Amino acid sequence: MARAISPRRQLVFTVIGWLAGFLVFFPILWTFLTSFKSEGDAIASPPLLFFHWTLENYIEVQARSDYFRHFGNSVVIAFGSTLLGLLIAIPAAWAMAFAPTPRTKDVLMWMLSTKMMPPVGVLVPIYLVFRDWGLLDTRLGLTGLMTLVDLPLIVWMLYTYFKEIPDDILEAARMDGAPLAKEILHVLAPMALPGIASTLLLNVILAWNEAFWTLNLSAANASPLTAFIASYSSPEGLFWAKLSAASTLAIAPILVLGWFSQKRLVRGLTFGAVK
Amino acid sequence: MGSITLEGVRKTFGEVAVIPGIDLDIADGEFVVFVGPSGCGKSTLLRLIAGLEDVTSGHIRIDGAEATALPPAKRGLAMVFQSYALYPHMTVRGNIGFPLKMAGENRETIERKVRQAADVLNLTPYLDRKPRMLSGGQRQRVAIGRAIVRAPKAFLFDEPLSNLDAALRVNMRLEITELHQTLQTTMIYVTHDQVEAMTMADKIVVLNAGRIEQVGSPLDLYRAPANRFVAGFIGSPRMNFFEGEAAVKRGAAAIGVRPEHINVSRDAGEWPGTVGVAEHLGSDTFLHVALEGVGQVTVRVEGEAGLRHGDVAYLTPDPLRVHRFDAAGKAL
Numbered sequence: 041m042a043r044a045i046s047p048r049r050q051l052v053f054t055v056i057g058w059l060a061g062f063l064v065f066f067p068i069l070w071t072f073l074t075s076f077k078s079e080g081d082a083i084a085s086p087p088l089l090f091f092h093w094t095l096e097n098y099i100e101v102q103a104r105s106d107y108f109r110h111f112g113n114s115v116v117i118a119f120g121s122t123l124l125g126l127l128i129a130i131p132a133a134w135a136m137a138f139a140p141t142p143r144t145k146d147v148l149m150w151m152l153s154t155k156m157m158p159p160v161g162v163l164v165p166i167y168l169v170f171r172d173w174g175l176l177d178t179r180l181g182l183t184g185l186m187t188l189v190d191l192p193l194i195v196w197m198l199y200t201y202f203k204e205i206p207d208d209i210l211e212a213a214r215m216d217g218a219p220l221a222k223e224i225l226h227v228l229a230p231m232a233l234p235g236i237a238s239t240l241l242l243n244v245i246l247a248w249n250e251a252f253w254t255l256n257l258s259a260a261n262a263s264p265l266t267a268f269i270a271s272y273s274s275p276e277g278l279f280w281a282k283l284s285a286a287s288t289l290a291i292a293p294i295l296v297l298g299w300f301s302q303k304r305l306v307r308g309l310t311f312g313a314v315k
Numbered sequence: 316m317g318s319i320t321l322e323g324v325r326k327t328f329g330e331v332a333v334i335p336g337i338d339l340d341i342a343d344g345e346f347v348v349f350v351g352p353s354g355c356g357k358s359t360l361l362r363l364i365a366g367l368e369d370v371t372s373g374h375i376r377i378d379g380a381e382a383t384a385l386p387p388a389k390r391g392l393a394m395v396f397q398s399y400a401l402y403p404h405m406t407v408r409g410n411i412g413f414p415l416k417m418a419g420e421n422r423e424t425i426e427r428k429v430r431q432a433a434d435v436l437n438l439t440p441y442l443d444r445k446p447r448m449l450s451g452g453q454r455q456r457v458a459i460g461r462a463i464v465r466a467p468k469a470f471l472f473d474e475p476l477s478n479l480d481a482a483l484r485v486n487m488r489l490e491i492t493e494l495h496q497t498l499q500t501t502m503i504y505v506t507h508d509q510v511e512a513m514t515m516a517d518k519i520v521v522l523n524a525g526r527i528e529q530v531g532s533p534l535d536l537y538r539a540p541a542n543r544f545v546a547g548f549i550g551s552p553r554m555n556f557f558e559g560e561a562a563v564k565r566g567a568a569a570i571g572v573r574p575e576h577i578n579v580s581r582d583a584g585e586w587p588g589t590v591g592v593a594e595h596l597g598s599d600t601f602l603h604v605a606l607e608g609v610g611q612v613t614v615r616v617e618g619e620a621g622l623r624h625g626d627v628a629y630l631t632p633d634p635l636r637v638h639r640f641d642a643a644g645k646a647l
Contacts, residue, residue: 208400211367216461217388217417226413230404 068291075284082281097285105271107289114264114293116179117254118247121186122240125194128187130236133198134224138210148199151192159189159252170257177259185257186247193246194239201235202228241301248294265290316378317391317468317501318343319364324373326359326525333359334525336373341469341503341518343378346495349505350512351522351548357505358473360522364503365471366390377468388417393462397474399454401446401461407433408442411460418465432460435494452483459494469501476511488515509549513537521545543644546571552601554638555612561586567639567647574601574615576636579622584629588612590622604628 074082075098081091101107136144166185167176175181205228213227229236251266258267269290272283319341326334334356341347349357362368364375366387375383382390393414401410411432415425433439436456446454455475462470472491476484492515495502506512512519513533521528521536521544529541533549540546546554554571562570578584579602588606600620604612614630622628639647 206398206400208396208398209402211387212394212396212400212461213402213413214367214387215365215392215394216414217465218413219388222417227402231402 071284071287074281075288077281077284079279079281082284097281098289101272101282101285101289105268105286107268110263110265110268110290111293113179113182113258113262114248114266114290117182117186117262117264118244120179120183121190121247122194122243124183124187125191125243126198126236126240129191129194129198129239130224130229132195133202134228136195136199137202137205138207148196151195155192163256166253167257176257177262179262182254182258182262182264185253186250189250189253190243190247194243197239197242198232198235201232201239204235205231237301241297245294245298316343318378319469319501319503320374320376320379321360321364322374322376324360324363324375325371326356326363326368327371332525334363337525337527339520339527339530341501344499344501346492346502346504346515346517347520348512348516348518349503349520349522350507350509351528353507355522356525357507357522359525361394361471361473361503361505365392365394367394391468392471393465393467393469394471394473395455395458395462395475397477399446399458399478401454401457403446406443406445407438407449407457407460410446410457411438411464414461414465428464429460432464435463435497436460451479452487455479455487456490459491463494463498467500469503472502472504474506475504476506477508491515510551513549519549521548523548539646540571540638541646543569543571543640543646546638546640546646552613552615557609559608561609562639565637565639568642569640569644570632571638571640572632572636574613576633577612577614578631578633579604579614579616579620580629580631581622581627582629584631586612586630588628588630590624590626590628593620593622593624595619602628604630606630 076093076095077088077091078094078096081088136148170176170181170185173181175184209231210223210227213223218226248264249266251270254264254266255270258264269283269286272279272286321337321339324334324337324339325332337360349360351357359368363370366382366385366389370383373383374381377390377392402413405413408429412425412429415428420428429442430439433442436459438453438456438460441449441453441457446457449457455478458475475491476487479487488511491502491504495515504511504515516533518530519533519536520530523544528548529536529545531539536545536549540549543556547556550573552574554573555577556569556571558569562568586606586609588604588609591603591605591611593603594601598618600616600618600622602614602616602620602622604614606612612630614628616622641647
């Protein structure tokens with residue numbers, strides 16, 4: 041029997057839930073509101089709840105640092121690195137899930153361990169490699185690096201999803217005469233589609249928001265939206281409103297993407313947990 | 316044609332020899348059942364024949380041709396899995412047609428053959444459904460349909476009925492036997508259920524710990540088991556074994572008598588005992604009788620036994636149906 045929950049209890053939990061949700065959402069709301077204030081209103085203390093709405097920050101931000109160029113760079117780097125990562129990770133995860141060796145677990149752990157090292161630890165060598173290979177401030181360099189940075193996570197996620205698919209079904213495909221490529225194309229990929237989709241989405245989001253490497257390795261040409269925001273966070277002056285406008289512009293695309301894919305994303309992230 | 320020959324087939328996983336070495340001939344058109352307790356290597360043996368596992372040493376020949384190193388797809392065999400292993404994202408039509416699609420058949424041929432198979436298996440109304448919308452029995456039929464469409468040299472069944480409920484299992488058992496009569500194609504069927512083995516097989520292969528204990532027709536195994544393991548495994552309820560005086564008297568280390576070959580009397584007989592539980596099945600009664608110094612003995616009596624819990628009963632084995640075994644368990 042399900043536990044009976046009294047209406048009062050339910051009310052308390054509902055209120056707590058909404059409060060927690062609001063707390064998490066508050067900074068985004070604040071940034072959004074500030075982006076429509078004048079610089080003067082933005083620093084007013086106590087903060088103004090009612091103010092004169094203006095679009096001047098957006099206009100100035102676009103005029104001062106071309107938003108769409110950064111947006112384009114972000115799209116190329118985030119989607120490019122994720123697609124490249126998937127291309128490499130699908131066969132890798134297949135091998136680990138369906139043809140494991142005694143060392144497979146170790147390889148997976150080793151891959152994950154690379155994520156435990158602070159990136160700044162390898163900044164100098166990577167910077168030197170980029171400089172010598174002429175990759176500094178190029179989309180190619182950043183896309184390649186992001187692919188490598190995200191690859192362990194992509195392989196891990198896909199491995200987890202692939203493990204959920206019964207071996208029997210792939211063996212049936214083999215008995216039915218499917219060579220490896222067709223087995224992956226006709227049977228594995230369609231069955232793992234929710235998993236592949238959520239891996240793709242999560243990685244696009246991570247790569248979109250990645251700031252450390254993109255800030256350090258790009259300047260004018262290849263800098264994505266993270267660098268675009270950072271350029272408004274300056275110690276010399278107070279540009280809160282413009283910073284907020286830049287931030288809103290930078291997170292808007294990924295927010296929209298997340299909004300439309302949230303069902304799939306949540307299902308993908310909890311896939312296997314409830315089965 | 317679909318004769319299969321195993322020669323010294325051996326399979327080890329690391330240090331463990333799951334199958335220490337097996338020789339077996341399966342003739343074209345034969346219905347062979349591999350039976351044995353769980354972990355006896357019967358499924359592994361089937362997977363070796365299918366090519367889903369590689370043999371460690373030995374040879375597998377299909378129709379006389381060396382097949383040991385062939386990938387599963389090239390062996391011309393079809394398999395039905397315990398879990399059905401249907402493709403969940405495809406319709407019934409897609410599932411049954413998949414092997415044909417992989418074989419590169421054209422669209423019309425695929426449709427025609429899928430329809431034929433669906434017809435045979437009563438699946439025509441469900442062709443456009445996804446597997447999750449089907450019952451267990453229907454799913455198993457789809458799995459069989461997928462196996463028959465491309466006319467394989469032999470069918471491999473890996474415990475195909477264990478996920479079905481009892482009534483359905485009996486039906487599917489008949490359907491598979493019927494299918495074998497119609498197609499006359501070699502079938503290898505793995506089960507742990509000796510009733511399935513007895514009712515379906517032309518030839519039963521009893522496996523234990525990766526070794527073949529005995530090969531023979533169902534009645535051969537029932538009448539003349541080669542050893543205590545086969546004697547105990549084939550037949551339901553299980554054969555009763557006696558050691559000590561009763562065995563020595565008959566010149567053996569142990570004797571075995573099937574429950575249906577023991578005569579029960581209220582007045583006189585070889586072994587006096589007390590009736591414990593009596594299981595009434597209507598057509599038969601199974602009496603569990605406690606014999607002093609021997610233990611529990613199961614007796615099968617036709618119809619109503621008229622004996623109750625606590626009654627004294629005298630048991631006498633049918634002298635012609637007593638199986639004698641030596642100290643190593645081999646039949647004498």
